[in-house]
Amino acid sequence: MSTSVERRGWRAALLDWRTWVASAISACAASGYVSGAAGAYGMALGLFATTFSILALWGVVRLLGDWCRDRPPSTAMQFVLILGFLFKFPLLWAAWVVATRIGDMAPSCFLMGLGLVYSALVGWVLAQS
Numbered sequence: 733m734s735t736s737v738e739r740r741g742w743r744a745a746l747l748d749w750r751t752w753v754a755s756a757i758s759a760c761a762a763s764g765y766v767s768g769a770a771g772a773y774g775m776a777l778g779l780f781a782t783t784f785s786i787l788a789l790w791g792v793v794r795l796l797g798d799w800c801r802d803r804p805p806s807t808a809m810q811f812v813l814i815l816g817f818l819f820k821f822p823l824l825w826a827a828w829v830v831a832t833r834i835g836d837m838a839p840s841c842f843l844m845g846l847g848l849v850y851s852a853l854v855g856w857v858l859a860q861s
Contacts, residue, residue, distance in 0.1 A: 746859035752852060759848055767837035774831045774838030778845020781827035786853060788816040 745751050756779050764772030791813040798805055805813075831842035 743859045746855050752856075755848075755852065759845065763837075763841045763844070767841055770834050770836035770838040771841040773834055774841030775845045777827040777831050777838070778842035779849060781824045782846045782849035784816075785820040785824055786849065788813070788820040792817045 759779065760772050760775045763775035767774075795805060795810060795813050804810070828839070828842060831838040
């Protein structure tokens with residue numbers, strides 16, 4: 733059984749952005765080592781596009797929360813967040829098209845990068861509770 737100090741250490745690591753950057757770099761390096769340059773490109777595309785997608789969704793959810801609390805953000809911020817949310821679908825599609833054109837293992841690594849980001853999101857949410 734772990735002590736509360738160890739749990740806080742893991743929780744702190746999961747909440748630190750440097751952990752996620754190191755994980756992304758490690759995933760790209762591992763994909764490059766196993767699958768060659770195409771795998772590293774596919775992983776990087778998947779990580780970037782999915783991270784943008786999640787951040788855009790999170791921004792719109794916060795925007796809706798602010799509106800519900802009668803604290804609407806500035807018009808420019810509303811525009812940027814909604815534009816980012818609408819741009820996330822074409823960005824994911826364009827990244828997928830680029831990964832398939834690279835060929836080899838890039839599409840598979842793209843999907844692994846997508847899954848890695850969503851798994852990291854679950855870990856981050858669990859560390860928050």
